[in-house]
Amino acid sequence: MAQSRSTADIVLPVQPFVFPSFTTARHFGQAGRTKSAAVVWNRRYARILTVSDAVVVFTAALVGHAAWFGLEEAKLRVGPFAPTYLIISCLIGLAWMLALQAYRSRDARITGIGTDEYKRVVNATVALMGTLALVSVVFQIDIARGYFGLVLPGGTAGLIAARWLLRRWLQMQRRKGKYLSRVVVLGQPRDVRYVVNQIGRKSRAAYQVVGVALTGKKRAWLEVNGAQLPVVSDAETVVEAVARVGADAVIVAGQTKGGSRYIQELGWQLEESSTELILTTGLTNVAGPRIHARPVEGLPLMHVELPQYTGARHAFKRIFDVVVSCAALLALVPLFAMLAILVKKDSPGPVLFRQERVGRGGRKFLMLKFRSMVETAEDDLAGLLDQNEGAGLMFKIQNDPRITRVGAWMRRYSLDELPQFWNVLIGDMSLVGPRPPLQREVDSYEKRVHRRLYIKPGITGMWQTNGRSNLSWQDSIRLDLYYVENWSLTGDLIILWRTAVQMVKPLGAF
Structure with missing residues (x-):
């Protein structure tokens, strides 16, 4: 009769971890297409x-x-x-x-x-x-x-x-899924999530993330904004995974184990299949034109230009502001007259609404708008604070009872903001810049957020063309700081063009 064995004597075979993408091609759709x-x-x-x-x-x-x-x-x-x-x-x-x-x-x-x-x-x-x-x-x-x-x-x-x-x-x-570069994002889960999020935010991005390669603990999936991305490999087997899923590039997110030597060897291995290697710099608020690579005896140095807050470029920006605001004020006189009549007939009170805002360097000024709320709007605010739907320090309610009928229509198409061309003409504001804040918002700023006050606030800006009231407070601050650090005259022209498009097809305005 065979002797019984205790459970402690039983040795179970170790099952190696197998990344699901290596065995199940259906996760990638066109994984069998040509590399080129x-x-x-x-x-x-x-x-x-x-x-x-x-x-x-x-x-x-x-x-x-x-x-x-x-x-x-x-x-x-x-x-x-x-x-x-x-x-x-x-x-x-x-x-x-x-x-x-x-x-x-x-x-x-x-x-x-x-x-x-x-x-x-x-x-x-x-x-x-x-x-x-x-x-x-x-x-x-x-x-x-x-x-x-x-x-x-x-x-x-x-x-x-x-x-x-x-x-x-x-x-x-x-x-439609065409003309996209299929990429695998490599790095720690936190860094990979950030890169995938940024790619997903930009509808014009040229990349399609077909999988991620994670360092550290092995897992089958990585959840990003409710979606499950397949983990196709770890850092050691990423080259084989790239070949299997038919990726065109590998994006390295953040620091990796092995540092520059690992990146160099990874580049050599990817070179054989003509797969592109893309590195993130970690300089999340620095635009490309401010970054210049300069090798010194094999040492790749990255020079980052300082932001410009004075000088010739700001002089040109001011000249552009004056010329455009003058032309706009003259051209919009008939529209101003029509809107003034509509505001006056719709509800009692003044045509223009004046509100104290904080400008460049903390200087206060009176910002002009066509009145879009009832005359007692400021007094009624206290009773609505518990219904605030705005992000962070901003107060917003989607169906604000203080907004008039004409006001709702004007706000949808940003027509109530047009008198701010006068603020631009007299130098309180610029055509493009950060959102003009209230004093109570400035009083609650963290130290870094005060950089928003380094340049003049704008009638429009990156916040206007990237979601407006739909933005979170953090995203609003991030966009304003990015603009302050990286503004350019060409960028201003593009923002103005996108603002014009937004006025025709409004998004996030309430």
């Missing part, structure tokens, strides 16, 4: 941009020629040569295309998202203008300045418009 798909669509989109640029550039040159010279065979004397302006137009078109290529305005890393694409188009055009001016002076060529005054600005506007239209088309394709 991202490269293929990048090249295809670059060809589309090249054709579009060529059409715009040569059309601008030919239209400028027809508008300035008509059907005449105008000639330009260049030493012993006398080429026609038609030939000159073609040469300018070719030079313009070369400039756009030299400034890498069709680089896959900047097309379709952000402002760098537009900046490079403008910089290439400015460089071309400077080169033409220099050539004309050095060789004493008498160029018809009016002709170039038509071609170059018109062509620049056309290039930016064409890029914007193509970007809209690209975004539509990406919403």
